[in-house]
Amino acid sequence: MKEQGKIFMGFAVFILAMAITYGIWSKEPAGTTALFLAFGLCAFIGYYLGFTAKRVDTGAGDNPEAEVADDAGEVGFFAPHSWQPLSLAIGGAMAFMGVIFGWWLLYWSIPIILIGLYGWVFEFYRGENQNQ
Template identity: 45%
Template sequence: MRVQAFMFYGCAVFFLATDIVYWLWSGDWTGTTALALSIGLAGLIGFYIHFTVRRLEKANDGPLYEDDPEGDIADAAGELGFFSPHSWWPLFLGLSAATVALGVIFGWWMVLLGAAAVIMSSIGLVFEYYRGHFAH
């Protein structure tokens, strides 16, 4: 994953060079600001990936399997995480977000209704497999 971090750093450098040329050529503040925000976003993502890789390497006492030049494909075998096989909450969350978007068109009362539905759907999605005092 270290390669991905450096790809985002490279994008940030490219956006920086493009931003400077764009500002000198056009003098437009809108595009210059948008490119500056792109520099920040690419740098932020690169820093996050770089930081996460360093943390994972410390936890694994060595390089990750995708950064190991002597690694095999079989090194990546195993469980990648838990993915819910039959959750309805993403559908409800998407419908709630669509209600918010349609509420901007049809009326603010619909935005408020959709926002409440988004909050309830998010809570349902996050706590779907919660096993505690408030388990459902």
């Protein structure tokens, strides 16, 4: 994680330099704002990865002598099937269409998004917070 944090902080420094250069030369506020927001995003991610690397064990990515097999093992639990991403996609598509066709479409899309989000978060909770 330490190496990924350094990479993202390097991206952040580069994007900051480009944002300043672009802002001075172009005098265009939208692109300059987008570049400064990209700088902030890279800085946040780099700081988080660097901060977290101090708390966890050194991973295979931080060891220059590591083999590919050193990083093998269980990554986590992933749902084998779920309908919730489909409802989120439909609700998100409707919300974006609301920007185009009219804001009234958000009255139907926001409940679909909230139902899909709630269903995805609590999909595997049964009974007393049981993970099945």
